[in-house]
Amino acid sequence: MSVAQDAKPILVVEELNVHYDTGKGPAKAVNDVSFSLRPGERLGLIGESGSGKTTMATALMRLTRAPGRIAGGSVKLDGRDILKMSTRELRETRLRDIALIPQGAMSSLNPVMRLEEQMIDAIVAHKPGMRRAELDARVQELLKNVGLAPEVARRYPHELSGGMKQRAAMAIATSLAPKVIVADEPTSALDVVVQRQVMQTLGRLQDGLGAAVVLIGHDMGLIAQFADTVGVMYAGKLVEIGPVRQMIESPKHPYTRLLVDSLPGIEVKRELTGIPGLPPPLVDLPPGCSFNPRCPLAFDRCVRETPLLQQVAPGQSAACHLYPEHAALPPLPPMTRAHQELRP
């Protein structure tokens, strides 16, 4: 689906902060993240485990639970700030305007309710007046849209396979034709064949609805296939964002470069490369750029000063001190001895 470049953004996230309160102070799981999404746009957010992806997904719908708390920022959906809505308004907005496809679809369905009941109670919560016959017809239509047979409606979750559960969750998420769909690693527990089918279904649904999608994941390959725009998260921060092709072909942030390089290719058989070291603990971030201890290009400024997201190419921004002095990312030096030792 083509995205109108000049369309007004449907979702604007500004300086979003989510903290987990710990004994050692707040863990900044989402740290000053800003981005925006146009109608119909597919944004893929990628990051290692612990980079704040899922925390971000839940915060977008204000589903953050203690000990997590949204410490600041705004999430404006069509101009209205989700973080400032009354609980009633929030309830009405969820699913109708912004819907979640959960990470653990395996466990996201109520084990004691038939699938149709779980679909119907979602619809009825927003459209109380609907008649039973209309609801049944709608359930059938939704199941068909995600490629599930009509008789699945009468089943309980334990009678469905993993892929079917994920499809069922998608059917629920799209039941009110939301404007924004937040898909939190929708394929994380599925095998590759089912993963592919589920992603295709998600793409088809999104095309049909014209909804914008935030797809969260850790699989660069999967995200690259699906998304128009890719954002890379590291230690709670958005470190680079841009059109998918540019992000793969000419990443500007050293971390993105390393992520792309770690993708295994079919053509050239080589030793799998990873990124040496581990992400920093979120309660105790290194001074300056959070990536500096692992960055092969780090210099003195990186330790002193936190880089801000800045435009580095048309439509592409990166939070890195190499810019604007450099036009492109300099070649990464071969891994030094010190870096080798950082290898987990």
Next chain:
Amino acid sequence: MSRELLRYLLTRFGQLLLIVFVAVSINFIIPRLLPGDPVQTALARLQATGGAQNVDIQAVSAAYRAKYGLDAPILEQYLNYWLDLFRLDLGVSFANFPEKVSTMIGNALPWSVTLLAVATLIAFSVGSLLGGRLAWPGSGRTIKSIVPLMMILTSIPFYLLAIILIYFFAVVLKWFPPAGGVDTTRIMRLDWATTEDILRHAFLPCLAIILGNVGFWALGMRSQMVSVLGEDYITFAEAKGLHPNRIFVWYGMRNALLAQVTALALSLGSVVSGAVLVEVIFNYPGLGSLLYVAIRGQDYFVIQGVVLMLIVSLAVLLFLVDLIYPLLDPRIRR
């Protein structure tokens, strides 16, 4: 009804029959393992305690011998025992000769069943609801402050609670009668006065059982609910924009109840034995009091009959819980 469900029911029913069979057989065998003649031993003991001075011992003894044919081969006795059971014949009381044990149990049973069923049901429902609310993040401070009270209630034994209740409500305040199932002078009729009398007498024993159990159910439900509320389907239900009350009842309580019902089945035994003590303290005319009096008077066949009754009713209750469970949890129906 699916074939799986039918198989489940048949299996469970088979288990019920097996439990009853074993219970009845043990009830038959144990007395016969004792050295000597059970009738003679029992009568001798009764005589020694002076419990049956106005009874013609020889007549009782002869009646038993004729009735049970205690010299007959053991297998024949066993068969006869079963035949008697099918005729609901549990023998005759020593202490109240010639009253039949089945009549005595029949008189006591309705009192116990009603008291226990009502009290347990109230304690279970109120406790579970409280426990669910205790774990719910939306509940106020007031409700959360009752946790210590619940803990205190669970740790006080039944009978102590009963004595405290009698002291305050029957002795000091005189709001309720201290003992009995109904006024001794009352002629039982189906009218309001009789009903009120029965209810007034049942109130304190019922309250004792409720207070003794409610904390257990509340704390159990609370911990279940805490773990259920951490499940992904709760988050997804919130993401669907459901009303909190709907999430609480149909996503939270509904799932947390599964473990509660299992706990109910497991604790039925202790609930029954606790109720026996409460009945004794309130001199309530149920099975508990009957058993207590029978033990004190060494009224052998009454003890046997009541114990058999308790085992069988527990087995039936467990069977009922097993019947309810697949209705609550579709995963069990397979």
